[in-house]
Amino acid sequence: MKPSAFNYAKPSSVDEVLGLLSEYGDEATILAGGQSLVPTMNMRLSAPSLVIDINGLAELSGISSNGESLRIGALTRHVEIENSSEIAEHAPLITMAMPSIAHPAIRNRGTMGGSIAMADPAAEMPACLCALGAEIEITGGSGARKVAATDFFKGLYDTDLGGDEIITAIEIPKISAGYCSAFDELARRHGDYAMCGAAAHAKVDGLVISDLRLVFFAVGGTPVVAAAVGSAMADQTVDEISIAAAQHAVEDDLSPFDDLQCSATLRMHYAKELTKRILNTLVAG
Numbered sequence: 597m598k599p600s601a602f603n604y605a606k607p608s609s610v611d612e613v614l615g616l617l618s619e620y621g622d623e624a625t626i627l628a629g630g631q632s633l634v635p636t637m638n639m640r641l642s643a644p645s646l647v648i649d650i651n652g653l654a655e656l657s658g659i660s661s662n663g664e665s666l667r668i669g670a671l672t673r674h675v676e677i678e679n680s681s682e683i684a685e686h687a688p689l690i691t692m693a694m695p696s697i698a699h700p701a702i703r704n705r706g707t708m709g710g711s712i713a714m715a716d717p718a719a720e721m722p723a724c725l726c727a728l729g730a731e732i733e734i735t736g737g738s739g740a741r742k743v744a745a746t747d748f749f750k751g752l753y754d755t756d757l758g759g760d761e762i763i764t765a766i767e768i769p770k771i772s773a774g775y776c777s778a779f780d781e782l783a784r785r786h787g788d789y790a791m792c793g794a795a796a797h798a799k800v801d802g803l804v805i806s807d808l809r810l811v812f813f814a815v816g817g818t819p820v821v822a823a824a825v826g827s828a829m830a831d832q833t834v835d836e837i838s839i840a841a842a843q844h845a846v847e848d849d850l851s852p853f854d855d856l857q858c859s860a861t862l863r864m865h866y867a868k869e870l871t872k873r874i875l876n877t878l879v880a881g
Contacts, residue, residue, distance in 0.1 A: 598638060599634075599637035599638055599640065599643070600637075600640060600643040602637075602643070602644055602645060602646065602647050603645060603646045603647070604646070604647050604649065605646060605647070605648050605649065606648075606649040606651075606652055607648065607649075607650070607652075607653070608652060608653075609653070610653060610655065610656070610735060610762070610764065613626075613648055613650055613653070613762060614735070614736060614737055614760065614761075614762070616646065616648050617648070617759065617760045617761070617762070618737060618760045620645060620646045621759055621760070622759055623644060623645035623646060624644060624645065624646040624647075624648055625642065625644040625646070625647055625648065626648050626650055626710075626713070626762060627647050627648060627649045627650065627651070628650055628651065628670070628671055628707040628709055628710035628713075629673065629674075629705045629706040629707040629710045630705065630710075631698070631702050631705055631706040631710070632710065632711075632714045632716070633647075633710075650671065650762070651671065653671065655669070656669045656670050656671040656709070656764060656765070657669045657671040657672050657673075658672060659672060659676065659677065659680050659682055659683065661682060661686070661770075662767065664769060664770055665767045665768060665769050665770060666682060666683065666686050666687055666767070666768045666770060667765050667766070667767050668683075668708050668765060668766045668767075668768070669708075669709075669764070669765050670707065670708060670709025670710075670712075670762070670763045670764050670765055670766070671707050671709060672707060672708050672709075673703070673704065673705065673706065673707055674694060674697055674702075674703035674704075674706045674707070674708065674711075675700070675703045675704050677690060677691075677694060677708060678691065678694035678695070678703060686768075686770040686771055687728060687768045687770070687771060688771065688777050689724050689727060689728055689777035689778075689779055689795060689796075689797060690721075690724055690728075690768070692777065692778070692779040693720045693721065693724050693779045693795060694720075696720055696779070696781055696783075696786075696790075696793075697711075697719075697720055697721070698787050699787045708721065708766055709762075709763040709764075709765075709766070712725070712732060712748070712755075712763060712766065713755065713757060713763055714753065715749050715752075715753050715754065715755045715818070716753070716789075717752060717753075717813065717814060717815075717816060717817050717818060717819075718789040718790055718793075718813060718814040719813065720779075720781070720790075720793060720795070720813065722745070722749055722813065722818070722819045723793065723794070723795040723811040723812065723813035723819040724779070724795045724811075725745035725766065725768070726745045726746045726749075726795075726809075726811045726819045726821060727777070727795040727796055727797045727809045727810070727811040728745075728768050728769065728777075728797055728809075729744070729745070729769055729797075729809070730744075730745045730766055730767060730768045730769070731743065731744055731745065731766070731767045732744075732745060732748045732756075732763060732766055733763065733764050733765040733766065733767065734756070734757060734758075734761050734762070734763055734764070735761060735762055735763075735764045736758055736760050736761035736762075737760055740764065742767070743756050746819075746821060749818040749819055750818070751817045751818060752817035752818075754817075771797075772799075774799050774800065774801065775797060775798065775799050775800070775807075776797075776798060776800045776878050776881065777795075777796065777797045777798075777878075778794075778795075778796045778873075778874045778877035778878050779793075779794070779795050779796070780793065780794055780870050780873050780874060780877070781793030781794070781813075781814075781870075782866050782869075782870065784857070789814065789857070790813065790814040791814060791857050791858040791862070791863065791866060792812065792813075792814050792815055792852075792858070792863050792866035792867050792870060793812065793813045793814050793870070794810060794811065794812050794813070794867070794870040794871070794874050795810075795811050795813070796808065796809065796810045796811070796874045796878060797809045798810075798829075798878055800878050800879055800881075802879070803833045803834050803835070803879045804831060804832065804833050804834075805829050805831075805832060805834055805875065805878060805879065806829075806830055806831045807826075807830075808825065808826045808829045808830070808878075809821065809826060810822040810825050810826060810871070810874060812849070812850060812867055812870075814863075815850050815852045815853070815863055815867060816850070816851065816852070816853065820849060820850060821849075822845070822846065822849040822850070822871075823849060824845040824846070824848035824849045825842050825845045825846060825849060825871060827845070828841045828842050828844075828845040829841075829842050829875070834875050834876065834878070834879045838875075839871070839872050839875055839876075842871050842872075842875060843868040843871050843872065846864070846867050846868050846871055847864070850863075850864060850867055852864050852867070
């Protein structure tokens, strides 16, 4: 299929982008990597009057160190992030998750900002950003603002992004001494959307875990922070007893859904299995 007819603009500045968004409102859409937008347009699931191509805005690309945090421009390609030594050193969870995002051809074009703006509940990056305590920088006509990743994702494909705003950057705190990260997901084939996935960040001292931030994805409309699991594992030694307690706590955190890929019952089983894997990975270093 082919998309409906649309107008096309390629602005040369963020201000020009914001002006177009203000003028066209909900009739305009942003083209970054296009890995989600183009298929939905081809299937006519979306039919914008104006496509605003922001690929020429170099100011929105790149990875930089900003004191205690890393700043990733919204237009930074997944492949750049996957191959970044700075990301690997200061935010290893992101590096762990990158190979699970679709396939190399998709990662060559897909962008961090595009993935976040799409807010697909089965996407890896939203969960990772929630686990790491990242902030999303949003720019609109009234200036820039920052929103915690856990507050940014509102519902199924729904975010805190206003119709006249764009994501300009993501800021991720650098990993602190004594902290470790872990990532895992279960999919039918590598590159497919996960049936259940988990990203975690915690302080680890030998076999003892504290400050655990475990976030599940592909189990609800948004990334789900497993607060009950975090409480169950507070200052606990990872062993068979504590793992069983954490798996039981998953039932308080999740209310999985059924879909064509997986039943709710199977998703809950997968979430408990991933909890075990994640905890063992964290203490294994």
